[in-house]
Amino acid sequence: MSLNPTLEGTKKIDESKQGNVFFQEQENTVKPADAKHFYIESYGCQMNFSDSEIVASILGEVGYHPTRNMEESDLILINTCSIREKAEDTVRKRLRVFDKVKARRPGTLVGVLGCMAERLKAKFLEQEKLVDMVVGPDAYRDLPNLLSSANEGDKGVNVLLSREETYADISPLRLNSNGVTAFISIMRGCDNMCSFCVVPFTRGRERSRNVFSIIAEATDLFHKGFREVTLLGQNVDSFKWTNPETQEMVNFAQLLEMVALVHPDLRIRFSTSHPKDITDEVLHTIAKYENICNYIHLPVQSGNSRVLKLMNRTYDREWYKERVEAIYKIIPDCAISSDMITGFCTETEEEHQDTLTMMEFAKYSMSYMFFYSERPGTLAGRKYDDDIPLEVKKRRLAEVVELQTSISHDLNQKDIGQTFKVLIEGDSKRSDQDFKGRNSQNKMIIFPKQAGLVAGDYVQVKVREATSATLIGNIV
Ligand code: SAH
Ligand code: SF4
Ligand code: F3S
Secondary structure, three states: OOOOOOOOOEEOOOHHHOOOEEOOOOOOOOOOOOOEEEEEEEOOOHHHHHHHHHHHHHHHHOOEEEOOOHHHOOEEEEEEOOOOHHHHHHHHHHHHHHHHHHHHOOOOEEEEEEHHHHHHOOHHHHHOOOOOEEEOOOOHHHHHHHHHHHHOOOOEEEOOOOOOOOOOOOOOOOOOOOOOEEEEEOEEOOOOOOOOOOHHHHHOOOEEOOHHHHHHHHHHHHHOOOOEEEEEOOOHHHOEEEOOOOOOEEEHHHHHHHHHOOOOOOEEEEEOOOOOOOOHHHHHHHHHOOOEOOEEEOOOEOOOHHHHHHOOOOOOHHHHHHHHHHHHHHOOOOEEEEEEEEOOOOOOHHHHHHHHHHHHHHOOOEEEEEEOOOOOOOHHHHHOOOOOOHHHHHHHHHHHHHHHHHHHHHHHHHHOOOEEEEEEEEEOOOOOOEEEEEOOOOOEEEEEOOOOOOOOOEEEEEEEEEOOOOEEEEEO
């Protein structure tokens, strides 16, 4: 997934991103008979999924092992998302399920992690009696302390945000891993203050992670057999890390190059790019290295300049179009995807049409599409009237979805007859006779297996059929 919540809204989800529950037990872990177990569910964006792997690593240090079975767990964790109201509703529904487990297994602790923990803080303990711990995204190192207090009966909250925390030294415990693709968190927080968005409040100030720890993590993953890493941040283009010893600054383009040089067989993806910050230097770096994928997630949010201004996105329609043109000029076979919000405060029908024409212009390979959901505390929540009726928001969303389906369909038809280098990720969902994998443009391709090939291998696949979501082909 891109930095996109995968649980709600209307969007295209690629196969690997659908599961929201982490329950893969780590193979080869020797567990003492009295080992404690934790069960974790993650909601929201990739950042949260990545954080859950950091949490798993921290808990491993104090003897807690992951389990797929919530009924045998001593600790149930839910890593939450606040991006839209519906995301929070989902979390509350899950807490009702945990309630029942707790009733059957007294002593089981329940912890709420992530963005909703940060947003609601101690209020969570008042609202949800079963919750024992509320832990914000920058406080996961405190989990062992909170856990031992909770085991003594003291409920705990730590929602302190940090200006420095990047968990750089923590080696994530890969949960639910296919052994081929992995996320690497390269920065945390966001300084952008888009008027609709809760993330700056739940994740705090933007900070970039030590470059050497990023390279070390990528190298380690490669040696363990992984063949693709996705560098994660809310706005990767503003990555900026200064080496404290040399005072040299590393920007995102330079970081991309350094990761690309880890090994030519290690594919690099990244998410999310902000249209205001993506530079030609980044585009030229992508073009220069075959292993940096030709795929950019460049959320537009709206195609109308007045709405973009109201959203505080700090670019306008013309700027965005210029960036799209630059991408297709510098990386001709690049795929671009997007996020769109319909029915933002005061959006008119004409302005909504601008989003549709922008989609045609940018030719998005896919998009994550949502109707506007007012979030408490944001600029829009405080200052603007959420005045577009729900039916109108939903109708506009349906139009956006319909257009995206048709654009994706047309683009995919053009791929028929073409041959792509595909990284095998595993068995296709539908049949164990087929593999699934992705091309550089991030399109999922399904193709019949061939003896001797395994997940993690690269193959050349010629496309013979296509739907709006998937390509189907054969190894050549
Ligand atoms: N940092 C990324 C976005 C992270 S949130 C970026 O700037 O592109 C993922 C997506 O959720 C956003 O791109 C936006 O389309 C959507 N979103 C965020 N807040 C929302 C809200 N209040 N209502 C509806 N959609 C929202
Ligand atoms: Fe939210 Fe905007 Fe930051 Fe993205 S860039 S996380 S939309 S504030
Ligand atoms: Fe991600 Fe949701 Fe938080 S989108 S940053 S988990 S609010």
